[in-house]
Amino acid sequence: MIAKRKTTSDVMFEIINIAILLILCIIVIYPIYYMLIISLSDGYAVMRGEVDLLPVGINLTSYLAVLQNPDIPRSYLNTIIYTVVGTLIAVSMSALCAYPLSRKKFYGRNVFTFMIIFTMFFDAGMISNFMVVDNLHLLNTIWAIVLPGAINAWYMVIMRTFFQQLPEEIFESAYLDGANDLIIFTKIVLPLSVPTIATMILFYAVGYWNGWFSALIYLDDKVKYPVQLIMRNIVLSGETTSMSSSASSMTGDLGAIATNIKYAVVFITMLPILCVYPFVQKHFVKGVMVGALKG
Amino acid sequence: MKKTWRLMSLVLASMLAASAFAGCGETEKSSTETSQESTSGTTSTASEGSDTLLAEPLTITYLYPENGYSPISQDCIALQEIQRVTNVTLEFQLVPSSDYGTKKSTYLATDKIPDVFFGSQGDIKTYARDGMFLNLSEYEQYMPDYLALITSEERADDAKNLYLDGNLYSFVRLEQYRVGTAPQPMIRMDLLEKNNIAVPTTWDELYDVFLQLKELYPDSYMLSSRSGTNYLIGQIAYSLGSGGFEGFSTSEGMYYDPTEEKYLYGPIHDNFKTVLTYLHNMYQDGLLDPDYAVMTKDICWEKLSSGKLLFYYDNDTFAARTFNPALQQVDPDAYFDMLDPMENSYGQTRALRYQRDWFADNTIINSEVERAEDIVTFFNWLYTDEGAMISNFGVEGQSYTIVDGEPQISDELMNKHASSSDKLSAIQAEIGVGQFNFTPYINETWFKQTTDPLMVEHGDRIDAATEAGTIQFMKNSMALAFTAEEDETLTDLQTNVMTVFNSEVDKFITGARSLDEFPAFVEELKAQGAQTIEDMYNEAYQRIQ
Structure with missing residues (x-):
């Protein structure tokens, strides 16, 4: 050289x-x-x-104040559980949904794809979602957090597109060797899709880590709240108490000296997911590099 | 292959862990269900011959917003004492206060409201007519103490606003004792003393003081706003002889004028020109911070606590609790102090203080509860002397002792929270009392023990000025007095009027539009319906009188 x-x-x-x-x-x-x-x-x-x-x-008083709040450690653990369980379910379900839709021989795949894509544009709204979760008796359980978002239509489409790009010859030779779809999916498609799956894990994990809205709506018990909900409350409480009609109370100016506490909470909740990025990013970059087909 | 198996076993293991977790959820859910069942069954009104308020135990589930800085604990001593004395277990379903409205709306829309919830007058207006809430007027014999309070002489007038179609639907948060708080003129008194400037007693004198201070401290401004133009106007307009936008109603030009004994839409009356002129002059003379219209609360606070703003017209409590400690870290002599209400150019000396009580904080009972009498009896008890003592101070000997007839926080608690940035809130959170908790009949005696004496002194001065008639209470919300159609009309009209008002008001202050055009401005507002709004308010006010 x-x-x-x-x-x-x-x-x-x-x-x-x-x-x-x-x-x-x-x-x-x-x-x-x-x-x-x-x-x-x-x-x-x-x-x-x-x-x-x-x-x-x-x-370090703001960090001590945050860590002395009994809700923070417990909700932190909840968030980790929701993120791990949710991501596992979501990635598995999305892959299981994406695979058949990527196969050309799957009868009616356009209809199913349309039905899924349709939900990207039209949402039933909060109240109907709540009623569905309620009638399935999922309220106030972890399943209310992890199941409704198990398949994100957009991420599923990304996976399907990736699976479609895999060379058809691989599938044909596998069929000739006597493999069925389950074997092809687990032994050929998944190992070839590690970069995409890693990317999906990152997307879903970040989504579950940052998620607070479904926890707000579906959970009743404070001990099950994720840390983002607790954090959001701490960050916004200063504002809301000083702006509400109760501002007449002495407590209205409570938020004034709490900016450092707010930022301590935000920093604590942000740190873990920030640390995960560099490790997943390796696959992320690889995914972009090899995604263009190796044959 | 190995990897795939490893992945699958990880998935299975996680699912197992998750189902165990969900199992816990199920157990707790069933405990909630049991508690809901416990509110049904036979009625056991006030017990006779029993030591407790109710003979039969009662569990009430209570949907309540939890403040981020003051977590509510189910094990706090106040709740335990309440259970011991009344036989009632309050089981809180806590929702972060930041998003309480969303959760409450979902529950109301799907009819999932528990026994009792914390709601607003808007909720009463929207849902009470459908029979969703318990009509307390049918249970008056179980709530004599609460009724006595809201019909007392000092409250009777305002309390008329609590009735919807003649019926009462909520227990509102009332004050038993409160350190007087009001948006008041607050000035850097140390600078006045240092430069031998006389304390102003009129708005004109205050303007002269502003000019002198500006000459001495040319880099500082005198006045700004933490929440935009309308908020600023709301703070000073009433004292200057006009009114509107009081408190936090920045989109609401209405105010009650005690001289005329009716509601007025401030901006359409001549006196409002005085307010605009005062602000315009301040702007021209470099006294009003040029960023007043867009300044955020944080920037406003920064300027006030670093000597860049020397005056504010806002809560007196900010001085003792927030700005003075921040200022004194740098200059130990610096401090904001309160001016008494100032005389305006019409010869009136007047100012406003926040509403008595908290009409926005309502405890509303689900109409489907089966032991309604007992629940009403219990909430009434919280407004008795015994109930108020426990729900404000906890247990004598544990959280407080009586000194000179007043409850004092125990030394143990004081020492434990000595380093807390907000000692009182921390102590109250531990006991489970106070405004951030569910206490419905508030007693703020403990402020005397936990805050700067200056704040209590200000409170006493505000109370004295109220007695003397120079400070009046803001009027409580008339939300329930309007019919649904009136509400709709009012919303439309207010939107139209405010669109014109907001686009023009800063022009008058900055001089982009001449104050000679004020009469034309009034006509523009009237054309959008400002006069109609004023008439509708007075009609509704007459109806509830």
Whole structure:
């Protein structure tokens, strides 16, 4: 290999490229960094607007306040359970749905596809969904969280499209060797689709991790709430108490000194999913690279 | 292949774990069902010869919003004491307060409301006529204490707003004792003292003080708003001789004028020009922060606690609880202090304080409960002296002791929460009392023990000014006084009027439109129906008198 000498324009391009990427990195990282320094700073210094680049009056009181809240550890565990169980079910169900719809010989696949696509454009609405979940006796159980969203039409379509791109010859040879669809699905399609499945795991996991609305609607018991619902309440309580008609109460200004607590909660809930990204990203990039067919 | 099997076994193991988890859910669900059953059955009204309020145990499920900063515990001592004394177990179904409205609406729409829920007057208006809620007027003999309170002389007038078609549907949150709180003129008193500036007593004198301060501190502004133009107008308009947008009703120009003894739509009366002129002059002289119309609460707070704003007209409590501690970390002498209500150019000295009681906080009972008399008896009990003591202070000897006739927080609790940023809320959350909990008859005596004495002093001054007649209570909501058709008309008219008002009001303040055009502006508002709104309010007000 002969090392190619870099021309001035190459160097210029790299400098500009790095500069643009650095700016983009700062735009993405600074809000997260800002939350971190606010959560570590003194509440009054935050209120006076003194915190820009470095924390002022560093202390961990906001984190202690958050962790002393008995709801946080319990809801954290709930979120992990909902995310793991939900993602497993969702990815399995989506793959099981996508596979037949990707097979050309599946009779009526266009009708089924249409029925699924239809739900992307028209939603029955919250009340009817609630009544369905209620009549299935799923209210106030984990299933109310993980089952209604088990197949996301959009993600299923992505999977189906990926499966369709697999070479037809593989299926034909498998059939000739006596394999049935179940064997083809588990032993050929799934192993060949690892990048897509990893991507789906990431999408679904992030969805379940961030999800709060179905928990709000379907769960009655506080001990089953996911952490996002608890976090949302802490973040919004400051605003709502000071803006509600009860603002006349002394407690109306409670939120004023709680900005650092809010950010501590947001940071704590964001951290795990942030840590998962780099590991899944490996497959994510691979998925893009090899997705174009290897034959 | 191995990988596939591993994956499948992982799926199966997780499902097993999940079903165990769901199993827990089922168990708890069945306990809720049992509790709901327990509210049915025979009635056991106030017990005779029994130690408890009710002879038969009763469990009431209560849908209630939980504040993020003040978690409600089912095991708190207040609830345990209530159960011991009354034989009633309050079983809370807690919903995050941030999204309580969504959950409540879903339950109301699907008829899944538990025995009792925390609702609004809007809920009563929308659903009570369909028979969804217990008509308390049919159970008056079980609620003598509550009725005595809402028909007392000081409340009787406002309490008429609580009746829908002559019927009562809710227990509203009332105040037993409250540290006086009001949006008041608050000024950096340390700067006045330092520069030998006399404390202003009229709005004109205040303007002169603003000018002097601006000369001394040219980088600072005097006034801004934490929530836009209408909020700012709402804070000062009444005191300046006009009115409208009071409290948090930023889309509502109506106010009750005690001089004329009727409701007025503030912006269509001549006195409103005084308000606009005052703000316009402040803008021209660099006294009003140029960002007043778009300033967020956080930025407003930042400016007030860092010396960039030297005056505010908002809750007096913010000074002692929020701004003074923040200011004093940097300058120990700095502090905001309250000015007494100021005389306006019409010779009136007047200001508003927040409504008595919390008419927005309603405890509403499902009409399908079977031991309705007992539930009503229980909620009535919470408004008795005994009920109020337990639901505000917990248990004597455990959470409080009586000193000089007043309940004092126990030393143990005080020490435990000494480092908390909001000591009182933390203590109340532990006991299970206070406004963030379900307490329906609020007593705020503990503020005296837990907050800056300056706040209590302000409270006393506000009470004194109320006695003297210079501060009046804002009127409580008249939501129930209007018919459904009137409501619809009002919403349409208010939208039309506010569209014109919002597009023009800042122009007057910034000078983009001359104040000479004020009469034309009034005509524009009237053309959108402002006068009709005023007439409808007065008609409805007459109906409930």
